Amino acid sequence: MLLAESGELGHTLAEAVTATVVGLADGYDAVLAPASMDGKNYMPRIAAKLDVAPISDIVEVVSADTFVRPIYAGNALETIQTSDAKKVITVRPTAFAPAAEGGSAPVETVSGTDAGKASFVGEEMVKSDRPELGAAKIVVSGGRALGSAEEFHAVMDPLADKLGAAVGASRAAVDAGYAPNDYQVGQTGKVVAPALYIAIGISGAIQHLAGMKDSKVIVAINKDADAPIFQVADYGIVGDYKTVVPELMNALG
Amino acid sequence: MKVLVPVKRVIDYNVKARVKADQTGVDLANVKMSMNPFDEIAVEEAVRLKEGKEHHAAGTASEIVVVSIGVTQAQETIRTALAMGADRGILIQSDADLEPLAVAKLLAAVVAEEKPDLVLMGKQSIDGDNNAVGQMLAALLDWPQATFAAKIEIAGGAAKVTREVDGGNQTLSAPLPAVVTVDLRLNTPRYASLPNIMKAKKKEIAMKAVADYGVDVAPRLTVRKVTAPATRSAGIKVADAAELVSKLKTVGAL
Ligand SMILES: Cc1cc2nc3c(=O)[nH]c(=O)nc-3n(C[C@H](O)[C@H](O)[C@H](O)COP(=O)(O)OP(=O)(O)OC[C@H]3O[C@@H](n4cnc5c(N)ncnc54)[C@H](O)[C@@H]3O)c2cc1C
Numbered sequence: 458m459l460l461a462e463s464g465e466l467g468h469t470l471a472e473a474v475t476a477t478v479v480g481l482a483d484g485y486d487a488v489l490a491p492a493s494m495d496g497k498n499y500m501p502r503i504a505a506k507l508d509v510a511p512i513s514d515i516v517e518v519v520s521a522d523t524f525v526r527p528i529y530a531g532n533a534l535e536t537i538q539t540s541d542a543k544k545v546i547t548v549r550p551t552a553f554a555p556a557a558e559g560g561s562a563p564v565e566t567v568s569g570t571d572a573g574k575a576s577f578v579g580e581e582m583v584k585s586d587r588p589e590l591g592a593a594k595i596v597v598s599g600g601r602a603l604g605s606a607e608e609f610h611a612v613m614d615p616l617a618d619k620l621g622a623a624v625g626a627s628r629a630a631v632d633a634g635y636a637p638n639d640y641q642v643g644q645t646g647k648v649v650a651p652a653l654y655i656a657i658g659i660s661g662a663i664q665h666l667a668g669m670k671d672s673k674v675i676v677a678i679n680k681d682a683d684a685p686i687f688q689v690a691d692y693g694i695v696g697d698y699k700t701v702v703p704e705l706m707n708a709l710g
Numbered sequence: 711m712k713v714l715v716p717v718k719r720v721i722d723y724n725v726k727a728r729v730k731a732d733q734t735g736v737d738l739a740n741v742k743m744s745m746n747p748f749d750e751i752a753v754e755e756a757v758r759l760k761e762g763k764e765h766h767a768a769g770t771a772s773e774i775v776v777v778s779i780g781v782t783q784a785q786e787t788i789r790t791a792l793a794m795g796a797d798r799g800i801l802i803q804s805d806a807d808l809e810p811l812a813v814a815k816l817l818a819a820v821v822a823e824e825k826p827d828l829v830l831m832g833k834q835s836i837d838g839d840n841n842a843v844g845q846m847l848a849a850l851l852d853w854p855q856a857t858f859a860a861k862i863e864i865a866g867g868a869a870k871v872t873r874e875v876d877g878g879n880q881t882l883s884a885p886l887p888a889v890v891t892v893d894l895r896l897n898t899p900r901y902a903s904l905p906n907i908m909k910a911k912k913k914e915i916a917m918k919a920v921a922d923y924g925v926d927v928a929p930r931l932t933v934r935k936v937t938a939p940a941t942r943s944a945g946i947k948v949a950d951a952a953e954l955v956s957k958l959k960t961v962g963a964l
Pocket residue numbers: 599600601602626627628629630641642643644645646647657658659660661662663664665668678679680681684696697698699723747748836
Protein backbone atom coordinates (compact mmCIF):
# COMPACT_ATOMS: atom_id res chain seq x y z
CA MET A 458 0.00 0.00 0.00
CA LEU A 459 1.37 3.36 -1.06
CA LEU A 460 0.44 6.46 0.92
CA ALA A 461 0.64 9.85 -0.76
CA GLU A 462 -0.32 13.09 0.96
CA SER A 463 -0.64 16.69 -0.20
CA GLY A 464 -3.04 19.58 0.28
CA GLU A 465 -4.76 19.01 -3.06
CA LEU A 466 -4.86 15.23 -2.61
CA GLY A 467 -6.74 15.85 0.64
CA HIS A 468 -9.58 17.20 -1.52
CA THR A 469 -9.03 14.55 -4.25
CA LEU A 470 -8.46 17.21 -6.92
CA ALA A 471 -8.26 15.41 -10.26
CA GLU A 472 -5.10 17.20 -11.40
CA ALA A 473 -3.17 16.21 -8.26
CA VAL A 474 -4.43 12.61 -8.22
CA THR A 475 -3.48 12.33 -11.90
CA ALA A 476 0.02 13.75 -11.40
CA THR A 477 0.62 11.38 -8.48
CA VAL A 478 -0.76 8.24 -10.13
CA VAL A 479 0.83 8.86 -13.54
CA GLY A 480 4.17 9.21 -11.73
CA LEU A 481 3.68 5.71 -10.29
CA ALA A 482 2.01 4.02 -13.27
CA ASP A 483 5.15 2.68 -14.95
CA GLY A 484 5.39 -0.27 -12.59
CA TYR A 485 1.78 -1.43 -12.96
CA ASP A 486 -0.36 -3.22 -15.54
CA ALA A 487 -3.68 -1.78 -14.40
CA VAL A 488 -5.08 1.23 -12.56
CA LEU A 489 -8.50 0.67 -10.98
CA ALA A 490 -10.88 2.88 -9.02
CA PRO A 491 -14.54 2.62 -8.02
CA ALA A 492 -17.02 4.29 -10.37
CA SER A 493 -17.84 6.82 -7.66
CA MET A 494 -18.05 10.55 -8.43
CA ASP A 495 -14.39 10.77 -7.37
CA GLY A 496 -13.24 7.86 -9.52
CA LYS A 497 -15.22 9.16 -12.49
CA ASN A 498 -13.57 12.54 -12.02
CA TYR A 499 -9.91 11.55 -12.11
CA MET A 500 -9.66 8.18 -13.90
CA PRO A 501 -10.33 9.45 -17.45
CA ARG A 502 -7.76 12.20 -16.83
CA ILE A 503 -5.20 9.58 -15.80
CA ALA A 504 -6.07 7.47 -18.85
CA ALA A 505 -5.60 10.37 -21.27
CA LYS A 506 -2.23 11.24 -19.73
CA LEU A 507 -1.18 7.59 -20.25
CA ASP A 508 -2.70 7.55 -23.78
CA VAL A 509 -4.98 4.68 -22.77
CA ALA A 510 -8.67 4.20 -23.62
CA PRO A 511 -10.39 4.14 -20.22
CA ILE A 512 -13.00 1.49 -19.50
CA SER A 513 -15.82 2.92 -17.41
CA ASP A 514 -18.08 1.23 -14.88
CA ILE A 515 -17.33 -2.46 -15.48
CA VAL A 516 -19.68 -5.07 -14.02
CA GLU A 517 -17.74 -8.19 -15.02
CA VAL A 518 -14.16 -9.22 -15.78
CA VAL A 519 -14.22 -11.76 -18.64
CA SER A 520 -10.43 -12.06 -19.02
CA ALA A 521 -7.34 -9.91 -18.51
CA ASP A 522 -8.29 -7.67 -21.45
CA THR A 523 -12.05 -8.15 -21.82
CA PHE A 524 -14.74 -6.57 -19.67
CA VAL A 525 -18.52 -6.11 -19.54
CA ARG A 526 -20.05 -2.68 -18.95
CA PRO A 527 -23.60 -1.34 -19.12
CA ILE A 528 -24.49 1.22 -21.81
CA TYR A 529 -27.76 3.01 -22.69
CA ALA A 530 -28.86 3.33 -19.05
CA GLY A 531 -28.26 -0.36 -18.49
CA ASN A 532 -30.54 -1.41 -21.34
CA ALA A 533 -27.57 -3.08 -23.03
CA LEU A 534 -24.37 -4.70 -21.83
CA GLU A 535 -21.29 -4.40 -24.01
CA THR A 536 -18.39 -6.82 -23.86
CA ILE A 537 -15.26 -4.95 -24.89
CA GLN A 538 -11.70 -6.05 -25.43
CA THR A 539 -8.88 -3.56 -25.12
CA SER A 540 -5.61 -3.57 -27.02
CA ASP A 541 -3.94 -1.18 -24.58
CA ALA A 542 -1.10 -2.76 -22.60
CA LYS A 543 -2.03 -0.77 -19.51
CA LYS A 544 -5.64 -0.81 -18.31
CA VAL A 545 -7.41 2.13 -16.71
CA ILE A 546 -10.74 0.95 -15.32
CA THR A 547 -13.54 2.14 -13.08
CA VAL A 548 -15.50 -0.59 -11.34
CA ARG A 549 -19.19 -0.57 -10.39
CA PRO A 550 -18.97 -1.41 -6.68
CA THR A 551 -22.35 -3.16 -6.46
CA ALA A 552 -21.36 -5.69 -9.14
CA PHE A 553 -18.55 -7.31 -7.15
CA ALA A 554 -18.28 -8.84 -3.69
CA PRO A 555 -15.92 -6.89 -1.43
CA ALA A 556 -12.45 -8.32 -0.78
CA ALA A 557 -12.03 -9.95 2.61
CA GLU A 558 -10.80 -7.67 5.39
CA GLY A 559 -7.75 -8.27 7.51
CA GLY A 560 -4.91 -7.76 5.02
CA SER A 561 -1.55 -6.71 6.37
CA ALA A 562 0.24 -5.05 3.44
CA PRO A 563 3.11 -2.83 4.47
CA VAL A 564 2.43 0.91 4.07
CA GLU A 565 5.04 2.81 2.10
CA THR A 566 4.99 6.59 1.86
CA VAL A 567 5.45 8.07 -1.60
CA SER A 568 5.56 11.74 -2.55
CA GLY A 569 2.20 13.35 -3.23
CA THR A 570 2.09 15.97 -5.94
CA ASP A 571 0.17 19.24 -5.99
CA ALA A 572 -0.69 20.25 -9.54
CA GLY A 573 -1.35 23.97 -8.96
CA LYS A 574 -4.22 24.09 -11.47
CA ALA A 575 -7.69 24.23 -9.91
CA SER A 576 -7.89 25.18 -6.25
CA PHE A 577 -10.22 24.04 -3.49
CA VAL A 578 -12.67 26.70 -2.27
CA GLY A 579 -14.99 24.79 0.05
CA GLU A 580 -17.39 21.92 0.52
CA GLU A 581 -20.78 21.13 1.99
CA MET A 582 -21.14 17.51 3.01
CA VAL A 583 -24.42 15.88 4.05
CA LYS A 584 -23.99 14.35 7.49
CA SER A 585 -25.85 11.16 8.24
CA ASP A 586 -25.64 8.28 10.70
CA ARG A 587 -27.42 5.99 8.25
CA PRO A 588 -25.61 3.41 6.13
CA GLU A 589 -23.98 4.64 2.95
CA LEU A 590 -26.44 4.52 0.02
CA GLY A 591 -24.19 2.47 -2.27
CA ALA A 592 -23.44 -0.16 0.38
CA ALA A 593 -26.72 -0.38 2.35
CA LYS A 594 -28.59 -3.71 2.63
CA ILE A 595 -31.92 -1.86 2.50
CA VAL A 596 -32.70 1.35 0.59
CA VAL A 597 -35.92 3.35 0.84
CA SER A 598 -36.33 5.90 -1.96
CA GLY A 599 -38.81 8.73 -2.31
CA GLY A 600 -40.04 10.47 -5.45
CA ARG A 601 -41.84 13.55 -6.64
CA ALA A 602 -45.00 12.37 -4.88
CA LEU A 603 -43.54 13.45 -1.51
CA GLY A 604 -44.18 17.06 -2.51
CA SER A 605 -41.81 18.96 -0.19
CA ALA A 606 -38.53 18.62 1.69
CA GLU A 607 -40.39 18.57 5.04
CA GLU A 608 -42.72 15.80 3.91
CA PHE A 609 -39.82 13.86 2.35
CA HIS A 610 -37.92 13.77 5.62
CA ALA A 611 -41.03 13.27 7.77
CA VAL A 612 -42.00 10.18 5.75
CA MET A 613 -38.65 8.70 4.68
CA ASP A 614 -36.41 9.24 7.71
CA PRO A 615 -38.46 7.32 10.34
CA LEU A 616 -39.00 4.45 7.89
CA ALA A 617 -35.27 4.32 7.10
CA ASP A 618 -34.41 4.39 10.79
CA LYS A 619 -36.84 1.58 11.57
CA LEU A 620 -35.32 -0.59 8.80
CA GLY A 621 -31.70 0.48 9.31
CA ALA A 622 -31.88 1.60 5.69
CA ALA A 623 -30.23 4.29 3.57
CA VAL A 624 -32.45 6.92 1.95
CA GLY A 625 -32.45 7.46 -1.81
CA ALA A 626 -34.48 9.65 -4.14
CA SER A 627 -35.53 10.07 -7.75
CA ARG A 628 -34.12 12.86 -9.84
CA ALA A 629 -37.45 14.68 -9.67
CA ALA A 630 -37.28 14.71 -5.85
CA VAL A 631 -33.69 15.98 -5.91
CA ASP A 632 -34.34 18.62 -8.59
CA ALA A 633 -37.27 19.92 -6.55
CA GLY A 634 -35.02 20.24 -3.49
CA TYR A 635 -36.78 17.59 -1.39
CA ALA A 636 -33.54 15.63 -0.98
CA PRO A 637 -29.81 16.37 -1.37
CA ASN A 638 -28.22 15.57 -4.76
CA ASP A 639 -26.16 12.82 -3.17
CA TYR A 640 -29.40 10.81 -2.73
CA GLN A 641 -30.15 10.50 -6.45
CA VAL A 642 -30.44 6.91 -7.62
CA GLY A 643 -30.21 6.27 -11.36
CA GLN A 644 -28.32 6.35 -14.63
CA THR A 645 -26.66 9.61 -13.77
CA GLY A 646 -26.75 9.32 -9.98
CA LYS A 647 -25.87 6.40 -7.73
CA VAL A 648 -26.25 2.75 -8.69
CA VAL A 649 -27.51 0.59 -5.83
CA ALA A 650 -28.19 -3.13 -5.56
CA PRO A 651 -29.42 -3.75 -2.01
CA ALA A 652 -31.18 -6.84 -0.73
CA LEU A 653 -34.36 -4.75 -0.48
CA TYR A 654 -35.31 -1.55 -2.36
CA ILE A 655 -38.53 0.23 -1.49
CA ALA A 656 -39.68 2.89 -4.01
CA ILE A 657 -42.27 5.30 -2.67
CA GLY A 658 -44.08 7.65 -5.06
CA ILE A 659 -41.59 6.97 -7.86
CA SER A 660 -42.94 6.27 -11.37
CA GLY A 661 -40.04 4.11 -12.58
CA ALA A 662 -38.50 6.06 -15.49
CA ILE A 663 -35.78 4.28 -17.53
CA GLN A 664 -33.14 6.48 -15.90
CA HIS A 665 -34.29 5.61 -12.39
CA LEU A 666 -34.52 1.87 -13.12
CA ALA A 667 -30.90 1.98 -14.37
CA GLY A 668 -29.82 2.69 -10.81
CA MET A 669 -31.83 0.09 -8.87
CA LYS A 670 -33.06 -2.74 -11.09
CA ASP A 671 -30.32 -5.09 -9.86
CA SER A 672 -31.70 -4.94 -6.31
CA LYS A 673 -32.58 -8.38 -4.98
CA VAL A 674 -36.14 -7.60 -3.92
CA ILE A 675 -37.99 -4.50 -5.13
CA VAL A 676 -41.11 -3.09 -3.47
CA ALA A 677 -43.16 -0.28 -5.03
CA ILE A 678 -45.75 1.88 -3.34
CA ASN A 679 -47.59 4.01 -5.88
CA LYS A 680 -51.18 5.19 -6.24
CA ASP A 681 -51.15 4.58 -10.00
CA ALA A 682 -51.62 0.86 -10.75
CA ASP A 683 -50.11 1.42 -14.23
CA ALA A 684 -46.88 3.07 -13.04
CA PRO A 685 -43.91 1.42 -14.83
CA ILE A 686 -42.20 0.75 -11.50
CA PHE A 687 -44.65 -2.14 -10.96
CA GLN A 688 -43.14 -3.88 -14.01
CA VAL A 689 -39.91 -4.45 -12.09
CA ALA A 690 -41.31 -4.72 -8.56
CA ASP A 691 -41.55 -8.09 -6.81
CA TYR A 692 -44.22 -6.74 -4.48
CA GLY A 693 -46.42 -3.75 -5.19
CA ILE A 694 -48.98 -1.89 -3.15
CA VAL A 695 -51.35 0.34 -5.10
CA GLY A 696 -52.25 3.13 -2.76
CA ASP A 697 -51.53 6.56 -1.33
CA TYR A 698 -48.18 6.58 0.49
CA LYS A 699 -49.85 8.78 3.13
CA THR A 700 -51.83 5.77 4.33
CA VAL A 701 -49.54 2.93 3.21
CA VAL A 702 -46.34 4.16 4.88
CA PRO A 703 -47.89 4.62 8.36
CA GLU A 704 -49.43 1.12 8.01
CA LEU A 705 -46.02 -0.21 7.03
CA MET A 706 -44.45 1.44 10.09
CA ASN A 707 -47.09 -0.32 12.23
CA ALA A 708 -46.66 -3.68 10.53
CA LEU A 709 -42.91 -3.50 11.09
CA GLY A 710 -43.62 -3.11 14.80
CA MET B 711 -14.70 35.10 -23.32
CA LYS B 712 -15.08 32.54 -26.09
CA VAL B 713 -16.92 29.33 -25.21
CA LEU B 714 -16.71 26.00 -27.05
CA VAL B 715 -19.55 23.51 -26.48
CA PRO B 716 -19.21 19.94 -27.83
CA VAL B 717 -22.64 18.42 -28.53
CA LYS B 718 -23.48 14.84 -29.33
CA ARG B 719 -26.40 13.31 -31.23
CA VAL B 720 -27.75 10.40 -29.21
CA ILE B 721 -30.84 8.27 -28.80
CA ASP B 722 -33.67 10.37 -27.33
CA TYR B 723 -33.82 9.95 -23.57
CA ASN B 724 -37.45 8.79 -23.72
CA VAL B 725 -36.62 5.85 -25.97
CA LYS B 726 -35.73 2.51 -24.44
CA ALA B 727 -32.72 1.11 -26.28
CA ARG B 728 -33.08 -2.37 -27.79
CA VAL B 729 -30.20 -4.69 -28.52
CA LYS B 730 -29.91 -6.07 -32.07
CA ALA B 731 -30.60 -9.77 -32.47
CA ASP B 732 -27.11 -10.38 -33.89
CA GLN B 733 -25.56 -8.86 -30.74
CA THR B 734 -23.50 -6.30 -32.68
CA GLY B 735 -24.97 -3.25 -31.00
CA VAL B 736 -28.10 -1.29 -30.22
CA ASP B 737 -30.76 -0.94 -32.91
CA LEU B 738 -30.88 2.74 -33.87
CA ALA B 739 -32.86 2.31 -37.12
CA ASN B 740 -35.97 4.53 -37.06
CA VAL B 741 -35.26 5.57 -33.48
CA LYS B 742 -35.77 9.17 -32.43
CA MET B 743 -32.42 10.92 -31.95
CA SER B 744 -31.85 14.15 -29.99
CA MET B 745 -29.11 16.24 -28.48
CA ASN B 746 -27.56 14.54 -25.45
CA PRO B 747 -29.55 16.07 -22.52
CA PHE B 748 -26.40 17.09 -20.66
CA ASP B 749 -25.16 18.91 -23.76
CA GLU B 750 -28.42 20.90 -23.87
CA ILE B 751 -27.62 22.01 -20.33
CA ALA B 752 -24.11 23.04 -21.44
CA VAL B 753 -25.47 25.03 -24.40
CA GLU B 754 -28.06 26.70 -22.14
CA GLU B 755 -25.38 27.80 -19.66
CA ALA B 756 -23.19 29.17 -22.47
CA VAL B 757 -26.15 31.18 -23.80
CA ARG B 758 -26.89 32.50 -20.29
CA LEU B 759 -23.23 33.55 -20.00
CA LYS B 760 -23.71 35.57 -23.17
CA GLU B 761 -27.11 37.03 -22.32
CA GLY B 762 -26.23 37.79 -18.71
CA LYS B 763 -29.04 35.64 -17.28
CA GLU B 764 -29.21 34.53 -13.62
CA HIS B 765 -26.05 35.56 -11.77
CA HIS B 766 -23.95 36.04 -14.91
CA ALA B 767 -22.91 39.53 -16.09
CA ALA B 768 -24.15 40.31 -19.61
CA GLY B 769 -21.49 39.58 -22.21
CA THR B 770 -19.51 37.19 -20.01
CA ALA B 771 -19.43 35.01 -23.10
CA SER B 772 -18.71 36.86 -26.35
CA GLU B 773 -18.94 33.99 -28.81
CA ILE B 774 -20.34 30.44 -28.54
CA VAL B 775 -19.06 27.80 -30.96
CA VAL B 776 -20.63 24.34 -30.94
CA VAL B 777 -18.87 21.30 -32.33
CA SER B 778 -20.19 17.82 -33.00
CA ILE B 779 -18.40 14.73 -34.16
CA GLY B 780 -20.71 12.31 -35.90
CA VAL B 781 -22.87 11.42 -38.87
CA THR B 782 -24.19 14.04 -41.34
CA GLN B 783 -27.49 14.21 -39.44
CA ALA B 784 -25.60 15.61 -36.44
CA GLN B 785 -26.10 18.91 -38.28
CA GLU B 786 -29.62 18.85 -36.81
CA THR B 787 -28.12 18.66 -33.34
CA ILE B 788 -25.88 21.65 -34.14
CA ARG B 789 -28.91 23.56 -35.54
CA THR B 790 -30.74 22.95 -32.28
CA ALA B 791 -27.82 24.50 -30.38
CA LEU B 792 -27.71 27.43 -32.83
CA ALA B 793 -31.46 27.97 -32.33
CA MET B 794 -30.91 28.05 -28.56
CA GLY B 795 -28.41 30.88 -29.09
CA ALA B 796 -24.99 29.54 -30.09
CA ASP B 797 -23.25 31.55 -32.82
CA ARG B 798 -21.76 29.03 -35.22
CA GLY B 799 -21.12 25.33 -35.58
CA ILE B 800 -18.51 22.83 -36.68
CA LEU B 801 -19.38 19.29 -37.76
CA ILE B 802 -16.56 16.79 -37.92
CA GLN B 803 -18.12 14.06 -40.02
CA SER B 804 -17.56 10.48 -39.00
CA ASP B 805 -19.65 7.42 -39.70
CA ALA B 806 -17.58 5.38 -37.28
CA ASP B 807 -18.44 5.52 -33.59
CA LEU B 808 -15.30 7.05 -32.13
CA GLU B 809 -13.97 6.12 -28.71
CA PRO B 810 -13.78 8.75 -25.97
CA LEU B 811 -9.99 9.06 -26.39
CA ALA B 812 -10.37 9.76 -30.11
CA VAL B 813 -13.20 12.24 -29.47
CA ALA B 814 -11.04 14.01 -26.88
CA LYS B 815 -8.08 14.19 -29.30
CA LEU B 816 -10.28 15.68 -32.03
CA LEU B 817 -11.74 18.20 -29.57
CA ALA B 818 -8.20 19.12 -28.45
CA ALA B 819 -7.36 19.85 -32.10
CA VAL B 820 -10.50 22.03 -32.38
CA VAL B 821 -9.44 23.88 -29.21
CA ALA B 822 -6.00 24.52 -30.74
CA GLU B 823 -7.72 26.14 -33.74
CA GLU B 824 -10.51 27.99 -32.00
CA LYS B 825 -8.67 29.00 -28.81
CA PRO B 826 -11.71 29.16 -26.50
CA ASP B 827 -11.33 30.34 -22.90
CA LEU B 828 -13.84 27.80 -21.66
CA VAL B 829 -15.03 24.41 -22.88
CA LEU B 830 -18.49 23.67 -21.45
CA MET B 831 -19.74 20.15 -22.05
CA GLY B 832 -21.96 17.33 -20.83
CA LYS B 833 -20.69 15.16 -18.00
CA GLN B 834 -21.87 12.01 -19.74
CA SER B 835 -23.63 10.97 -22.89
CA ILE B 836 -26.67 8.82 -22.34
CA ASP B 837 -25.68 6.22 -24.96
CA GLY B 838 -22.05 5.35 -24.22
CA ASP B 839 -22.43 6.40 -20.56
CA ASN B 840 -18.64 6.74 -20.37
CA ASN B 841 -18.43 10.02 -18.45
CA ALA B 842 -14.92 10.48 -19.81
CA VAL B 843 -14.48 12.90 -22.70
CA GLY B 844 -14.34 16.15 -20.71
CA GLN B 845 -11.77 14.88 -18.23
CA MET B 846 -9.67 13.47 -21.09
CA LEU B 847 -9.84 16.71 -23.06
CA ALA B 848 -8.66 18.63 -19.97
CA ALA B 849 -5.76 16.18 -19.58
CA LEU B 850 -4.69 16.45 -23.22
CA LEU B 851 -4.75 20.26 -23.03
CA ASP B 852 -3.18 20.20 -19.56
CA TRP B 853 -6.02 22.50 -18.44
CA PRO B 854 -7.80 22.43 -15.08
CA GLN B 855 -11.07 20.51 -15.00
CA ALA B 856 -14.24 21.02 -12.99
CA THR B 857 -16.66 18.15 -13.53
CA PHE B 858 -20.34 17.63 -12.56
CA ALA B 859 -21.09 21.37 -12.25
CA ALA B 860 -24.24 22.43 -10.39
CA LYS B 861 -23.26 26.15 -10.40
CA ILE B 862 -20.77 28.18 -12.43
CA GLU B 863 -19.57 31.72 -11.69
CA ILE B 864 -17.07 33.41 -13.99
CA ALA B 865 -15.01 36.21 -12.41
CA GLY B 866 -11.41 37.39 -12.29
CA GLY B 867 -10.23 35.06 -15.04
CA ALA B 868 -11.45 31.94 -13.24
CA ALA B 869 -14.49 29.68 -13.16
CA LYS B 870 -15.80 29.09 -9.64
CA VAL B 871 -17.66 25.81 -9.92
CA THR B 872 -19.84 24.01 -7.38
CA ARG B 873 -19.60 20.30 -8.14
CA GLU B 874 -21.89 17.40 -7.21
CA VAL B 875 -19.60 14.91 -5.48
CA ASP B 876 -19.94 11.81 -3.27
CA GLY B 877 -21.54 13.02 -0.06
CA GLY B 878 -22.47 16.56 -1.09
CA ASN B 879 -21.00 19.53 -2.95
CA GLN B 880 -17.46 20.74 -3.51
CA THR B 881 -16.52 24.19 -4.79
CA LEU B 882 -13.39 24.70 -6.89
CA SER B 883 -11.81 27.67 -8.56
CA ALA B 884 -10.40 26.80 -11.99
CA PRO B 885 -8.29 29.47 -13.70
CA LEU B 886 -9.26 29.90 -17.36
CA PRO B 887 -8.83 28.32 -19.82
CA ALA B 888 -10.58 25.32 -18.30
CA VAL B 889 -12.92 22.44 -19.10
CA VAL B 890 -16.20 22.34 -17.17
CA THR B 891 -18.62 19.39 -17.46
CA VAL B 892 -22.21 19.98 -16.44
CA ASP B 893 -24.65 18.04 -14.27
CA LEU B 894 -28.45 17.95 -14.23
CA ARG B 895 -29.06 20.68 -11.70
CA LEU B 896 -27.08 23.47 -13.40
CA ASN B 897 -30.10 24.83 -15.27
CA THR B 898 -33.24 23.91 -17.20
CA PRO B 899 -32.57 24.26 -20.93
CA ARG B 900 -34.92 26.43 -22.98
CA TYR B 901 -36.94 25.34 -25.98
CA ALA B 902 -35.88 27.27 -29.07
CA SER B 903 -38.55 29.67 -30.31
CA LEU B 904 -39.75 29.48 -33.91
CA PRO B 905 -38.10 32.81 -34.91
CA ASN B 906 -34.82 31.59 -33.40
CA ILE B 907 -35.12 28.29 -35.27
CA MET B 908 -35.54 30.32 -38.49
CA LYS B 909 -32.55 32.52 -37.63
CA ALA B 910 -30.43 29.47 -36.88
CA LYS B 911 -30.88 28.29 -40.46
CA LYS B 912 -28.69 31.19 -41.58
CA LYS B 913 -25.93 30.53 -39.09
CA GLU B 914 -22.74 28.95 -40.36
CA ILE B 915 -21.86 25.28 -39.92
CA ALA B 916 -18.32 24.43 -41.05
CA MET B 917 -18.13 20.90 -42.47
CA LYS B 918 -14.94 19.07 -41.60
CA ALA B 919 -13.56 15.57 -41.87
CA VAL B 920 -11.71 13.64 -39.20
CA ALA B 921 -8.67 13.59 -41.52
CA ASP B 922 -8.52 17.42 -41.45
CA TYR B 923 -7.21 17.28 -37.91
CA GLY B 924 -4.41 14.74 -38.35
CA VAL B 925 -4.98 13.03 -35.02
CA ASP B 926 -4.80 9.33 -34.23
CA VAL B 927 -8.36 8.03 -33.89
CA ALA B 928 -7.53 4.33 -34.31
CA PRO B 929 -9.75 2.27 -31.99
CA ARG B 930 -8.20 0.64 -28.94
CA LEU B 931 -11.35 -1.23 -28.01
CA THR B 932 -13.19 -3.96 -29.87
CA VAL B 933 -16.83 -4.56 -29.06
CA ARG B 934 -17.11 -8.36 -28.79
CA LYS B 935 -20.85 -8.37 -28.30
CA VAL B 936 -23.74 -6.31 -27.03
CA THR B 937 -26.40 -8.21 -25.12
CA ALA B 938 -29.62 -7.42 -23.32
CA PRO B 939 -29.47 -7.44 -19.52
CA ALA B 940 -31.39 -10.03 -17.53
CA THR B 941 -34.97 -8.85 -17.39
CA ARG B 942 -37.09 -8.76 -14.27
CA SER B 943 -40.64 -9.81 -14.50
CA ALA B 944 -43.40 -8.03 -12.67
CA GLY B 945 -44.18 -9.62 -9.33
CA ILE B 946 -47.44 -9.52 -7.46
CA LYS B 947 -49.62 -6.83 -5.96
CA VAL B 948 -50.27 -7.27 -2.26
CA ALA B 949 -53.34 -5.95 -0.49
CA ASP B 950 -51.74 -4.07 2.36
CA ALA B 951 -48.64 -3.37 4.43
CA ALA B 952 -49.21 -6.34 6.75
CA GLU B 953 -49.22 -8.76 3.83
CA LEU B 954 -46.12 -7.05 2.42
CA VAL B 955 -44.18 -7.45 5.65
CA SER B 956 -45.11 -11.11 5.96
CA LYS B 957 -44.05 -11.77 2.33
CA LEU B 958 -40.75 -9.95 2.86
CA LYS B 959 -40.08 -12.01 5.98
CA THR B 960 -40.85 -15.23 4.09
CA VAL B 961 -38.29 -14.47 1.37
CA GLY B 962 -35.74 -13.30 3.90
CA ALA B 963 -35.68 -9.68 2.73
CA LEU B 964 -36.48 -8.52 6.28
C1 LIG C 1 -30.32 12.93 -18.88
C2 LIG C 1 -31.28 12.46 -17.84
C3 LIG C 1 -30.79 11.81 -16.73
C4 LIG C 1 -31.65 11.37 -15.72
N1 LIG C 1 -31.12 10.71 -14.66
C5 LIG C 1 -31.96 10.27 -13.69
C6 LIG C 1 -31.46 9.55 -12.56
O1 LIG C 1 -30.25 9.30 -12.43
N2 LIG C 1 -32.35 9.14 -11.61
C7 LIG C 1 -33.70 9.39 -11.71
O2 LIG C 1 -34.45 9.01 -10.79
N3 LIG C 1 -34.19 10.06 -12.76
C8 LIG C 1 -33.36 10.51 -13.74
N4 LIG C 1 -33.88 11.22 -14.78
C9 LIG C 1 -35.32 11.66 -14.71
C10 LIG C 1 -36.34 10.61 -15.07
O3 LIG C 1 -36.52 10.62 -16.48
C11 LIG C 1 -37.70 10.92 -14.37
O4 LIG C 1 -38.10 12.22 -14.75
C12 LIG C 1 -37.66 10.85 -12.85
O5 LIG C 1 -37.06 9.64 -12.44
C13 LIG C 1 -39.07 10.96 -12.29
O6 LIG C 1 -39.05 10.99 -10.88
P1 LIG C 1 -40.31 10.48 -10.05
O7 LIG C 1 -40.58 9.06 -10.39
O8 LIG C 1 -40.08 10.83 -8.62
O9 LIG C 1 -41.47 11.44 -10.55
P2 LIG C 1 -42.75 11.15 -11.43
O10 LIG C 1 -42.39 10.50 -12.70
O11 LIG C 1 -43.50 12.42 -11.48
O12 LIG C 1 -43.54 10.07 -10.58
C14 LIG C 1 -44.19 10.33 -9.39
C15 LIG C 1 -44.99 9.07 -9.05
O13 LIG C 1 -45.61 9.24 -7.78
C16 LIG C 1 -46.91 8.66 -7.83
N5 LIG C 1 -47.70 9.32 -6.79
C17 LIG C 1 -48.16 10.59 -6.78
N6 LIG C 1 -48.80 10.85 -5.62
C18 LIG C 1 -48.74 9.71 -4.88
C19 LIG C 1 -49.21 9.36 -3.60
N7 LIG C 1 -49.86 10.24 -2.82
N8 LIG C 1 -48.97 8.11 -3.15
C20 LIG C 1 -48.29 7.20 -3.92
N9 LIG C 1 -47.82 7.51 -5.16
C21 LIG C 1 -48.04 8.74 -5.62
C22 LIG C 1 -47.39 8.91 -9.22
O14 LIG C 1 -48.37 7.94 -9.57
C23 LIG C 1 -46.12 8.76 -10.05
O15 LIG C 1 -45.95 7.43 -10.51
C24 LIG C 1 -33.04 11.63 -15.82
C25 LIG C 1 -33.54 12.27 -16.93
C26 LIG C 1 -32.68 12.69 -17.95
C27 LIG C 1 -33.23 13.38 -19.13
